[in-house]
Amino acid sequence: MVLDPGDTVVVAEPEYLGAMQAFHNAGAELTGIPIDHGGIDLDQLENALAAGLRPKMVYLVPHFHNPSGSTLSSSRLERLFALASHHGFLVVLDDPYRELTADGETPVEPDAHPMAVHLRSTSKILAPGLRVGWLIGPRWLTIAIERAKQSADLHTSTASQAIARRALAADWFPTHLATLRSATRTKRDALCDALDATLGERISFTRPGGGMFVWATLSGVESTDVLLTRALDRGVAFVPGSAFAVTHDLSSCLRLSWATANTDELIDAVSRLARSVEIGSKR
Ligand SMILES: Cc1ncc(COP(=O)(O)O)c(C=O)c1O
Known part of the structure; x- marks a missing residue:
């Protein structure tokens, strides 16, 4: 149209x-x-x-x-x-x-x-x-x-x-939104803090002001498409950067989401991700 x-x-x-x-x-x-x-x-x-x-x-x-x-x-x-x-x-x-x-x-x-x-x-x-x-x-x-x-x-x-x-x-909608926002803040911080603490200099990202996603770049991995297979074997999933590419090479990037997990699951997910990164490390 x-x-x-x-x-x-x-x-x-x-x-x-x-x-x-x-x-x-x-x-x-x-x-x-x-x-x-x-x-x-x-x-x-x-x-x-x-x-x-x-x-x-x-x-x-x-x-x-x-x-x-x-x-x-x-x-x-x-x-x-x-x-x-x-x-x-x-x-x-x-x-x-x-x-x-x-x-x-x-x-x-x-x-x-x-x-x-x-x-x-x-x-x-x-x-x-x-x-x-x-x-x-x-x-x-x-x-x-x-x-x-x-x-x-x-x-x-x-x-x-x-x-x-x-x-x-509805009367309850503003309270519902406030709950969503507070959960967004808690889960974003849990995920970002765990990434910083566990992957340190291997990962770079900017902490987003909201939403559902962290976009990150990993150093020392061959490609996040390959990493995904190893991560899935360890029970954690992410979307590799290549899924979001138009023409650029985004194979060292990945999208992580905090949307459906609770804070304990997010912390556990990051340690599973870190183990997958370590095993495939080029260093
Ligand atoms: C940017 C963007 N637009 C649209 C959608 C889809 O939204 P809806 O479920 O309202 O069709 C999504 C869902 O992931 C999205 O990320």
Whole structure:
């Protein structure tokens, strides 16, 4: 609907696999722009635009990015919006993790922009099985999306929508969010502290401000794809960096998640990971 085969979509590198699969299914070509702790590198995007890159869309996960954990700064978002106005591309802000702040309140909503659409979801704050999300965007786009969705599946289950609506407006919802945030902080710290204590200089990562993921680089391992097989034998899983790559070599990287484990399990998981790293060590 928005993308035609052969169109270019700019994504971060590393990037969320599900989005890249959706863009591939639409026949789009991906351009990966490196991401750091403050979001995608806009100097690199600007250089690519100056060199002739003409994306139809820039796709971003603005808060606690899957997999890098990075959050886009408001100054970079403003600069991106200016580029979108100038070059006429759509900015898609896929934002399912925004409420999962470990260190503060929910970030403020970004200002509306005629070339931006903001995707939200109940998956990470209520239940992934509800399959209810919503989007905020310009009228021309929301009308077109409504028609496309009608022709694809008529509509999302009205029962699920009613449950989501009532839950989001319920008296208990703010307390539930506070519990989620406190668990996010506790589990993030348990995982990051255990990584620091157990793997020390072998691992480098930036402690994310929330979300579900730690993106890390390991030194002295042949590749995290190979490491994964050894780690699975020891009862711990992660996603190797190659799953999130567009063109760069991310074979020394891995994504770790604290989402479904408790703190004891996270500490145990890190010691299993460390044993797998030691056995395959090149040193
Ligand atoms: C960045 C991002 N977008 C979308 C999704 C999927 O969200 P939903 O379950 O609401 O479809 C995920 C889930 O992992 C995600 O990480």
